[in-house]
Amino acid sequence: MPKTLPTQQHLALHDLFVTRRQTFINAAARILGCRSHAEDVVHDAYIKLSAASMVPSIQSQSSYLLRVVRNLAIDLYRRQALEKRYAGSEEEGLYIAAPGASPETSHESRETLEMLSSALAQMPERTRYAFEMYKLHGRTQNDIAKELGVSPTLVNFMVRDALLHCRQALKRMESKAH
Structure with a gap:
């Protein structure tokens, strides 16, 4: 059976979450950029802390709770960024050759790779390297x-530009095939 806070601490925690809920949601939303995910984070923080055996006695419990909410929001943001980084669109998945694919599919995949390589070769060297x-x-x-020796924002734009260039090349290739 999980340990829970003593009743008095639990009520104080509950009251604090009720009175400061919007502040916590706003803090998480600034990090996540999504109000519904921010509400989930605040709910998770409440569940996590109410399941704890004790909330540390600190000067400002509100600041402590805000820190817990911010940390959970940052964790969620990082997890979403990692998932987005490794997840491709359904359209991109169409161009991945399956093991044991037919010769036609292998040929199409090779053509696509050659076309993408050619598209990247058209990009400025720094942009291609960043991508x-x-x-x-x-x-x-x-x-x-x-x-x-550039800003991370510029790198972001270079990666975006290269990706858009490759997508445009794919679209041109598809329109020629049809």
Whole structure:
């Protein structure tokens, strides 16, 4: 049976969450950019703390609770960013050759790769390098920015530009095929 807070602490925690709920939601929403995810984070923080055997006695429990909410929001943001990084669109999945694919599919996949390679070769060297390091080698945009001597924002734009260029090349290839 999980330990719970003594009744008095539980009521104080509940009252604090009720009175400061909007503050907690706003703090999480600033990090996540989504109000419904922020509400989930605040709910998770409440559940997590109410299941704890004790809330540390600190000067400002409101600040402590805000820190817990912010930490949970940051964790969720990082998890979502990681999932987004490794998840592709359904459209991108159409171009992945399955093991034991037919010769036609293998040929189409090879053509697509050659076309994407050609599209990337048209990009400025720095943009192509940033894209390859980020998308193919899993480097962070901050690391790439330091290496290239530019801002992480510029690296983000370079990766975005290369991705858009590749998508446009794919669309042109598809329109020629049809």
